[in-house]
Amino acid sequence: MNLLLFDSQDISGKDEITISGRRLKHLNKILRIREGDQIDVGELGGFIGKGKIIHINEREAKLDLKIHITPPEKLPLTLIIGLPRPKMLARIFRNTAAAGVRSLHIINSRKVEKSYWQSPLLQIKNIHKQFKLGLEQASDTILPDIRLWSQFKPFVEDSLPKLLSGQRCFIVQPGNYPLLPADSNIATTLALGPEGGFIPYEIEKLIDAGCTPVSLGTRVLRLESAIESVIGRQLIPSFF
Amino acid sequence: MNLLLFDSQDISGKDEITISGRRLKHLNKILRIREGDQIDVGELGGFIGKGKIIHINEREAKLDLKIHITPPEKLPLTLIIGLPRPKMLARIFRNTAAAGVRSLHIINSRKVEKSYWQSPLLQIKNIHKQFKLGLEQASDTILPDIRLWSQFKPFVEDSLPKLLSGQRCFIVQPGNYPLLPADSNIATTLALGPEGGFIPYEIEKLIDAGCTPVSLGTRVLRLESAIESVIGRQLIPSFF
Numbered sequence: 001m002n003l004l005l006f007d008s009q010d011i012s013g014k015d016e017i018t019i020s021g022r023r024l025k026h027l028n029k030i031l032r033i034r035e036g037d038q039i040d041v042g043e044l045g046g047f048i049g050k051g052k053i054i055h056i057n058e059r060e061a062k063l064d065l066k067i068h069i070t071p072p073e074k075l076p077l078t079l080i081i082g083l084p085r086p087k088m089l090a091r092i093f094r095n096t097a098a099a100g101v102r103s104l105h106i107i108n109s110r111k112v113e114k115s116y117w118q119s120p121l122l123q124i125k126n127i128h129k130q131f132k133l134g135l136e137q138a139s140d141t142i143l144p145d146i147r148l149w150s151q152f153k154p155f156v157e158d159s160l161p162k163l164l165s166g167q168r169c170f171i172v173q174p175g176n177y178p179l180l181p182a183d184s185n186i187a188t189t190l191a192l193g194p195e196g197g198f199i200p201y202e203i204e205k206l207i208d209a210g211c212t213p214v215s216l217g218t219r220v221l222r223l224e225s226a227i228e229s230v231i232g233r234q235l236i237p238s239f240f
Numbered sequence: 241m242n243l244l245l246f247d248s249q250d251i252s253g254k255d256e257i258t259i260s261g262r263r264l265k266h267l268n269k270i271l272r273i274r275e276g277d278q279i280d281v282g283e284l285g286g287f288i289g290k291g292k293i294i295h296i297n298e299r300e301a302k303l304d305l306k307i308h309i310t311p312p313e314k315l316p317l318t319l320i321i322g323l324p325r326p327k328m329l330a331r332i333f334r335n336t337a338a339a340g341v342r343s344l345h346i347i348n349s350r351k352v353e354k355s356y357w358q359s360p361l362l363q364i365k366n367i368h369k370q371f372k373l374g375l376e377q378a379s380d381t382i383l384p385d386i387r388l389w390s391q392f393k394p395f396v397e398d399s400l401p402k403l404l405s406g407q408r409c410f411i412v413q414p415g416n417y418p419l420l421p422a423d424s425n426i427a428t429t430l431a432l433g434p435e436g437g438f439i440p441y442e443i444e445k446l447i448d449a450g451c452t453p454v455s456l457g458t459r460v461l462r463l464e465s466a467i468e469s470v471i472g473r474q475l476i477p478s479f480f
Contacts, residue, residue, distance in 0.1 A: 002460050072458055095465050100457075138459035179475060182422035217340075217475055218312055219378035220242050225335050228465050229472025235419060235457055 001026050003139040004051060004063075005132055007044040015065045017041075017051070024061050027053075033061070041065060042141040044132070071141040074102040076187040077234045078167070080160075082109040082194025084223045086119035090130050091224060093121075096144060097134025099231045103145040105163075108152045111196035117150050152202060160209040164189060169211035172230055173197055177215035182233040190230050195223060241266050243379040244291060244303075245372055247284040255305045257281075257291070264301050267293075273301070281305060282381040284372070311381040314342040316427040317474045318407070320400075322349040322434025324463045326359035330370050331464055333361075336384060337374025339471045343385040345403075348392045351436035357390050392442060400449040404429060409451035412470055413437055417455035422473040430470050435463060 004023055012018040019027075027033040033053055041051035041063065049067030056062075079096060083106050096104055106122070120126060124146070131143050149155035169189040172180055174197075180190070191198075191206055198206070203213065216229055244263055252258040259267075267273040275293050281303065282288035289307030296302075319336060323346050336344055346362070360366060364386070371383050389395035400409075409429040412420055414437075420430070431438075431446055438446070443453065456469055 095462070098459065098461060098465065099469075100459060137462060140459070179423070182473065183419070216472065219338065219340060219380070221338055222335070222377060225338065225468050228468030229339075229475075232456065232469030232472030233422065233475075235473075 078103040078189040080191040093130035094134040097131040098138040180214040318343040318429040320431040333370035334374040337371040338378040347389040420454040
């Protein structure tokens, strides 16, 4: 937790928040924060800045706030991901939020087990919980957009073409395709298949919608790893 | 497991292996392999090819081998990593092996908790176990080189300068540094700090040894994520 993220429920007065629960425990046990200390804070969806500890104990911490800095920019990057095994989801949500991915679309695909769609990790409150952990890691306050598409065909035929207007789109999969281009200011959408990959019919439909097959090489990577690698290739030199 | 990895202990005859344990269980339960099926196999440190199932039951599987294909090339990439919390180690070993990282140096740093060095995950047989899972994922047979350096100063003063002969080296850390260059055929060494980062003294010593500070942006990423992202930036166009 490099940033204490708070929301409207934590506000207890003018420029003042009172927190408890997981975040308090982290301040006490991990960061060993004391009265008078200053820490980085940010309002969910809003500004970041400093919070001074007015008091802290085992039950609550009260902070006096000075926040007026805009959070870091998002990458102009949209990810479309075949729903992976639920045990990967939490990390994928955390890591994409931390990296500054702007939008995330979780889609169905032939190789996705139907039962995965029942995972409680796909409930919006649980997705946001993981997103917030990622934002706390990267000192950001803006949740990525998230959409779930449990049917492939309506997504790829009706919604994807609209999503892609003015964007380039690549399908990232192992094999003899050109290497995914690195670093550009152009808004980019990347589609990654589930474990087992997209089937040929799905790739055809994605191509019809305007996506181009590219690759990270011939090695078959786990989806989690592939996601982090494609993010690494989409950093924006002008940010630096 | 996209490749059944075997070693000399599994060889039970000319062009024949007999396997049991975890890999057998995976063939039976996950891949549901039957007699007569062909699967991808590779010999640890050697060639890859096809294995035909002669028989398979709950106790063992016997395969007839045809292997004469060289494994995929490694990336010309060496990683130097500040020892992270042990719970990250297994994934880091698996993922770096899967990605084709050539060499991995785990080093001490001020921000590393001393107790981490006692982790059983740092025993060579446990490191190799994780490496093999990564090789099975990416259909490779060659273990990355691994070195552990529990003292920072002798590593950075005596060993690193020799390691770097003919290589470029970057220190990757969050902040206002130039963006880590993407994609090159030049052998590259990347140093990533532990959680909490390298301290200024350590960065100075790494610079003295020939490394240049670069960045993936201002966001503070988890070490696991940063590693995958830098690997994504070091893919070699000529491989494709």
